[in-house]
Amino acid sequence: MTRDAVVIGGGHNGLVAANYLALAGWRVTVVEQRPSLGGVVGRYEYFPGFTSSVTNSPGSFEGTVLEELQLQRYGLRFHKPDVTLLHPMGDSLFVGWRDQDEVKRQLDSYATGEYARQRNLIARLDALGAAAGLSLWRRPESLGTVLEGIESPWRSEFERDIVHGSLRELLDSALESDEAKSLMMMLALNGQLVSPDAAGSAFGLLLRPIARASSSIDPMGNGSSPLRGSVGLPQGSMSAIIDALVASARAHGVEFKLGSGVRELDTNEDGRIVGVRLESGERITGMDATIAAVEPSRLAGMLPADWRPEVDRPAPPKGSAFKLALALDRLPEIGNAPQEVPLQTLLEAQFRIGPSTDYITRAVEDGIAGAPSQRPIIWGLIPSLSSPGIAPEGKHLMSLNVWHAPHALGETYWRDNGAAFADQCIAQVENAFPGLRNCIVDRRWLGPHDLEAEFGLTASNITHGDMLPADMLNSRPGRAFTEALEGSGVVLGGAGAWPGGYVTGIPGRNSAARVLNMDREFAR
Numbered sequence: 400m401t402r403d404a405v406v407i408g409g410g411h412n413g414l415v416a417a418n419y420l421a422l423a424g425w426r427v428t429v430v431e432q433r434p435s436l437g438g439v440v441g442r443y444e445y446f447p448g449f450t451s452s453v454t455n456s457p458g459s460f461e462g463t464v465l466e467e468l469q470l471q472r473y474g475l476r477f478h479k480p481d482v483t484l485l486h487p488m489g490d491s492l493f494v495g496w497r498d499q500d501e502v503k504r505q506l507d508s509y510a511t512g513e514y515a516r517q518r519n520l521i522a523r524l525d526a527l528g529a530a531a532g533l534s535l536w537r538r539p540e541s542l543g544t545v546l547e548g549i550e551s552p553w554r555s556e557f558e559r560d561i562v563h564g565s566l567r568e569l570l571d572s573a574l575e576s577d578e579a580k581s582l583m584m585m586l587a588l589n590g591q592l593v594s595p596d597a598a599g600s601a602f603g604l605l606l607r608p609i610a611r612a613s614s615s616i617d618p619m620g621n622g623s624s625p626l627r628g629s630v631g632l633p634q635g636s637m638s639a640i641i642d643a644l645v646a647s648a649r650a651h652g653v654e655f656k657l658g659s660g661v662r663e664l665d666t667n668e669d670g671r672i673v674g675v676r677l678e679s680g681e682r683i684t685g686m687d688a689t690i691a692a693v694e695p696s697r698l699a700g701m702l703p704a705d706w707r708p709e710v711d712r713p714a715p716p717k718g719s720a721f722k723l724a725l726a727l728d729r730l731p732e733i734g735n736a737p738q739e740v741p742l743q744t745l746l747e748a749q750f751r752i753g754p755s756t757d758y759i760t761r762a763v764e765d766g767i768a769g770a771p772s773q774r775p776i777i778w779g780l781i782p783s784l785s786s787p788g789i790a791p792e793g794k795h796l797m798s799l800n801v802w803h804a805p806h807a808l809g810e811t812y813w814r815d816n817g818a819a820f821a822d823q824c825i826a827q828v829e830n831a832f833p834g835l836r837n838c839i840v841d842r843r844w845l846g847p848h849d850l851e852a853e854f855g856l857t858a859s860n861i862t863h864g865d866m867l868p869a870d871m872l873n874s875r876p877g878r879a880f881t882e883a884l885e886g887s888g889v890v891l892g893g894a895g896a897w898p899g900g901y902v903t904g905i906p907g908r909n910s911a912a913r914v915l916n917m918d919r920e921f922a923r
Contacts, residue, residue: 401426402687404914405675407661407701408855408893410438413692414644415907416892418468420690421651423915428683429653430675432660432855437641439854439861440902445724445843448791452637453722453845453854454861455780455798456902457483457749460633460640464904468647475643477631478785482740485733485750486585487831488578492735495748509576520573520583527557528608535613535898535905536912538881539872562868566600567756577756585753589778590802590861590900592717592766595759599867606866606898632747636782636789637902656681660855664689664701664889672888688914691884692893692907694857695864695876698884710883713876713895718860719766720850721775721804723821725797726790726841730781731832747784752777752827766803771820774827776802794840799824806847806858813846820844862900863893871899890914 402425406417409431417427435441439453465475484495493505503514510516530553533539540548542562549557560569566587570580584595587603594600633639648655656677665674665682675683691698699712733745753759753776762772778800783790790796801824804813813820821844829835847859857863864870873881876895884891892910894900 403685404428404688404690405430405683405686406690406692406892407675407698408438408692409433409436409655409657410692410893411440411641411644411902411904412893412907412910413690414641414648415464415468415904416690416692416911417648417653418644418651419908419911420688420914421648421653422468423911425687427648427653428656429648430656430659430661430677430683432658432678433853434658436645436655436657437638439850439856440637441641442636442638445796446726446841449724449726449789449794449796449841450636450638451724451782451786451789451796451798452641453798453800453850454637454902455749455778455782455800456637457632457780459902461903461905461908464908467908468644470640470643470647473643473646473650475639476634478634479631480744480747480785482745482748485745485748485831486582487734487750487752487754488581489754490735491578492733492737492831493578493582494737494740494745506576506579509578510574513574513576513579516574517579517583520569523556523573524604525608525611527553527561528605528610529612530554531557531605531609531612533609533612533872535610536909538897538909541878542868542872542874545872561599561601561605563598564601565597566595566604567760569601569604570595570756580756581753581759584756584759585751585776588759588763588776590720590800591865592719592763592803592805593865593867594763594767595756597867599869602868602871603866609898632782632785635786639786640902661701663703664706666703666706666887670707670887686888689889690892690910690914691889692891692910693855694860694893695880695891695895697855697857698889698891699880706887707883710879711877713864713880715857716860716862716864717805717807718847718856718858719803719805720847720856720859720861721801721817721820721824722845722850723799723801723824724843725799725825725835725839727781727795727797727838728793728840729838730795731835731838734831734833743784746781750779750831752779752831762803766805769805769807771805771808771816772803773823775804775820775824777824777828778802779828797828799828804847804859806851806860808847810848813848817844817846820846861894863895864899866899871897873897875899885913
């Protein structure tokens with residue numbers, strides 16, 4: 400007998416979940432408030448002829464999902480540039496070559512032996528990730544239970560460096576140069592209102608080690624790294640991932656209801672979800688399962704007021720994302736670039752504006768204090784280099800994701816001050832790319848409230864909540880809330896569930912696995 404499922408939210412995780420259920424023979428309906436699919440990963444036109452996704456996230460999509468859903472059959476292709484990262488460091492430029500000899504040469508130029516120290520730090524983190532016994536593919540136990548299961552001496556090190564210690568303390572103990580520390584600091588704090596001096600702020604560096612350890616802990620995953628650099632740049636921008644997921648879903652009979660979000664979830668006398676009432680007035684009933692791939696506080700708002708009053712509902716997260724797109728009539732120069740390397744080879748890479756630990760710290764602390772950063776942290780990409788069709792011939796799109804522009808300042812503030820903040824962002828990027836202003840023929844910015852209104856990105860928080868130890872494991876988004884939902888027939892499948900945000904597709908796969916009781920690798 401065919402079983403029915405509703406997936407609430409047509410972002411990348413919702414589409415991943417829908418594909419797994421459809422491949423297992425379920426009849427699936429995806430409900431999406433927006434008239435198009437994919438959320439911030441979907442196709443978005445900034446200017447006529449300049450079309451890309453909001454997110455850049457090169458290399459983040461999980462290889463297990465890519466292979467199991469056979470997304471290459473639906474046109475998804477990746478380009479692996481020789482250079483994965485440009486990180487300006489004031490009077491120098493770090494170039495993230497895939498060739499580790501080149502990486503060693505640069506790190507050792509900052510401090511003798513720095514490459515070996517960085518590799519030792521990564522090895523330590525890998526050992527901690529393995530010792531923790533965590534898997535990306537299964538919901539973990541509480542932090543206390545996880546700690547109890549870690550053998551000595553790793554338990555004390557995990558508590559000291561990951562739970563109670565700060566990111567700065569960890570980096571200061573392991574590395575000598577500010578340049579190497581800046582590289583690692585940007586990885587750990589991506590998009591969060593978390594100080595590098597805060598307890599637990601090093602947790603972001605543990606996500607890749609947990610991913611690498613997952614394959615030996617749990618055969619459901621193939622062990623590919625889920626964050627940045629493992630897969631490459633999708634041809635057609637990140638939105639090509641959405642195009643492939645949608646094509647696959649349609650091929651397997653998934654139905655889409657677009658332009659009308661969920662107004663309320665109906666429950667019976669036992670508190671079980673028995674219907675999904677849309678803003679259009681339509682009601683969907685007869686579901687055997689419901690997967691919610693929306694931010695958890697939004698889902699909580701869809702539940703009846705009398706639903707499990709003893710269970711605390713998750714509060715909305717705090718966020719600070721700001722988007723800036725620049726239309727260019729030519730490519731900019733690169734400060735301190737190696738002269739022997741073609742400009743385009745370097746500009747294909749992601750670039751990060753966070754030239755020192757002091758710069759990064761000040762930017763974060765501005766945001767935490769409720770003020771827009773005077774010198775913002777920026778993650779950028781020129782996706783039109785690897786995907787020429789997303790910009791008119793002879794022109795390019797520079798996509799800038801900016802942090803520490805607090806949503807809490809209010810819609811009026813950002814309407815009045817967003818343009819000036821965009822000017823500040825361009826000024827910081829121009830420090831790394833001299834003459835950039837002369838290349839710009841158009842620009843468009845989306846403030847925190849624009850991102851929320853357009854994409855449903857609660858408080859412009861890209862990860863559906865902070866990713867500190869206290870916010871992760873089975874506290875994401877709260878054990879009691881998660882278990883009560885599942886008791887009512889709803890499984891969380893978005894970035895607000897373990898293992899958190901970024902464009903990996905793992906939460907979506909995990910939610911489908913929970914519905915299908917998949918104990919082993921997914922059977923096609």
